[in-house]
Amino acid sequence: MNKTKQKILSKALALYNRDGVSNVSIRQLAKDVGIAHSNLIYHYPTHEDIVLGLHDLMLREALELNTGLVQNDSPLKSLYETTKTGFSVVYEFRFFFKELQYICKAFSKVKEVLRQVEKVRYVMYKKVIGDMIASDLIRSEEFDGEFDDLIVRIKIYSDHWLESSSIYDDLSKEEKINKYSYLLLQHIYPYLTDKGKDEFKRIQITTTKPH
Amino acid sequence: MNKTKQKILSKALALYNRDGVSNVSIRQLAKDVGIAHSNLIYHYPTHEDIVLGLHDLMLREALELNTGLVQNDSPLKSLYETTKTGFSVVYEFRFFFKELQYICKAFSKVKEVLRQVEKVRYVMYKKVIGDMIASDLIRSEEFDGEFDDLIVRIKIYSDHWLESSSIYDDLSKEEKINKYSYLLLQHIYPYLTDKGKDEFKRIQITTTKPH
CATH class of the missing domain: 1.10.357.10 (Tetracycline Repressor, domain 2)
Known part of the structure; x- marks a missing residue:
């Protein structure tokens, strides 16, 4: 798994655990990972x-x-x-x-x-x-x-x-x-x-x- | 329990079972029971x-x-x-x-x-x-x-x-x-x-x- 994917999953896990899946937006996740929205959905199109x-x-x-x-x-x-x-x-x-x-x-x-x-x-x-x-x-x-x-x-x-x-x-x-x-x-x-x-x-x- | 309360609970149960608690609004519930919103919240202020x-x-x-x-x-x-x-x-x-x-x-x-x-x-x-x-x-x-x-x-x-x-x-x-x-x-x-x-x-x- 490449580093960006790893970072995305790691941050998603932290946010999901804290706020619940349905309370995390893809946009917020991209922001927290520090990558562009388009880059995130290139790796993971959806929740x-x-x-x-x-x-x-x-x-x-x-x-x-x-x-x-x-x-x-x-x-x-x-x-x-x-x-x-x-x-x-x-x-x-x-x-x-x-x-x-x-x-x-x-x-x-x-x-x-x-x-x-x-x-x-x-x-x-x-x-x-x-x-x-x-x-x-x-x-x-x-x-x-x-x-x-x-x-x-x-x-x-x-x-x-x-x-x-x-x-x-x-x-x-x-x-x-x-x-x-x-x-x-x-x-x-x-x-x-x-x-x-x-x-x-x-x-x-x-x-x-x-x- | 009075009849209005009974009707509210019965309708709420049907809606909750069908759509999930967080997907039912008090307003929709009042409408489905056929009573005024103010009447509903008189009996049950919140979910x-x-x-x-x-x-x-x-x-x-x-x-x-x-x-x-x-x-x-x-x-x-x-x-x-x-x-x-x-x-x-x-x-x-x-x-x-x-x-x-x-x-x-x-x-x-x-x-x-x-x-x-x-x-x-x-x-x-x-x-x-x-x-x-x-x-x-x-x-x-x-x-x-x-x-x-x-x-x-x-x-x-x-x-x-x-x-x-x-x-x-x-x-x-x-x-x-x-x-x-x-x-x-x-x-x-x-x-x-x-x-x-x-x-x-x-x-x-x-x-x-x-x-």
């Missing part, structure tokens, strides 16, 4: 293009951070670390999650991308759960589709914890990320085998839990 | 007052519908029926859940009411879970705060399933309510005792499960 660019950046960043994580021998610990990393990225791109409904309504391409990404996320969780079953950390399904249902619940949770937190919590960024990463693991906890629960205790995933 | 009125109506409606439910001897079945009723009301007042973030930001009194209602919801779930533990349908806590964590997850889920559904699903109203009521019960399922699981099978809570 939809910018939001798509930011969404792409968000995915790359999450992927990069996760690739950089130190490997460890506990799948539960790995899931926790991956979640914390992912939720930090969610926080960084928070306009996206706070305005998900508006964004999906206003920008149909973004909605389409989200629906594609959901499929990737599904496969990822399916693998994580499958691996944990294979390692006897999670019990097997008690009925058909039980873990597909769990993945849907995790999706709703992951997309919306930030929004919920902004209504009900008075927490710092760090506290939010810790609290909600811990609660994501709580989705998995009741499916753990005795071995899985021992593992869960061993890796000492805790939260200060200020609800 | 915040209307949204508060609708939120109050929503709670009353949920309460009334639940009171009218036929009592049955299964706490699990009761929770399921209560959830379906509650989620039908969520669907009826869907503008509220689709624009939760905007509404809480724009109308601080609504946010305050939500934070109060959350406390009531917490007590309600705490009682439901406590009763099920007493009836040996749910196991006891394996660590301190386990069910408080569950209630937080249920809150996020209940507030946001509709929003998520509007992004990822292509379902009818009935299908949505069935699917997401079923998934709410899935939050409880892994904590059920063997007796609870037998009960769950017996009452045959199913979904057509079109994910």
Whole structure:
């Protein structure tokens, strides 16, 4: 990505996070980046293009951070670390999650991308759960589709914890990320085998839990 | 509530659901209700007052519908029926859940009411879970705060399933309510005792499960 595009996305992210997508004009953005309006729309003709660019950046960043994580021998610990990393990225791109409904309504391409990404996320969780079953950390399904249902619940949770937190919590960024990463693991906890629960205790995933 | 107020809230609900709160003007609302602008603002000076009125109506409606439910001897079945009723009301007042973030930001009194209602919801779930533990349908806590964590997850889920559904699903109203009521019960399922699981099978809570 060239430097101008980088600067545009970086400034757009700051403005979107501060004011909300619908309250930022292309003209204001150009002014804040310090480039001509015509130059900005050459790179990104519309807000939809910018939001798509930011969404792409968000995915790359999450992927990069996760690739950089130190490997460890506990799948539960790995899931926790991956979640914390992912939720930090969610926080960084928070306009996206706070305005998900508006964004999906206003920008149909973004909605389409989200629906594609959901499929990737599904496969990822399916693998994580499958691996944990294979390692006897999670019990097997008690009925058909039980873990597909769990993945849907995790999706709703992951997309919306930030929004919920902004209504009900008075927490710092760090506290939010810790609290909600811990609660994501709580989705998995009741499916753990005795071995899985021992593992869960061993890796000492805790939260200060200020609800 | 007098008839004019009723008419205003009913029309406001239809317009909010169709166009979104921020796209409806007080003037347009007065016109659609068929009363003078001055008459409307005599009853509801601002959108915040209307949204508060609708939120109050929503709670009353949920309460009334639940009171009218036929009592049955299964706490699990009761929770399921209560959830379906509650989620039908969520669907009826869907503008509220689709624009939760905007509404809480724009109308601080609504946010305050939500934070109060959350406390009531917490007590309600705490009682439901406590009763099920007493009836040996749910196991006891394996660590301190386990069910408080569950209630937080249920809150996020209940507030946001509709929003998520509007992004990822292509379902009818009935299908949505069935699917997401079923998934709410899935939050409880892994904590059920063997007796609870037998009960769950017996009452045959199913979904057509079109994910």
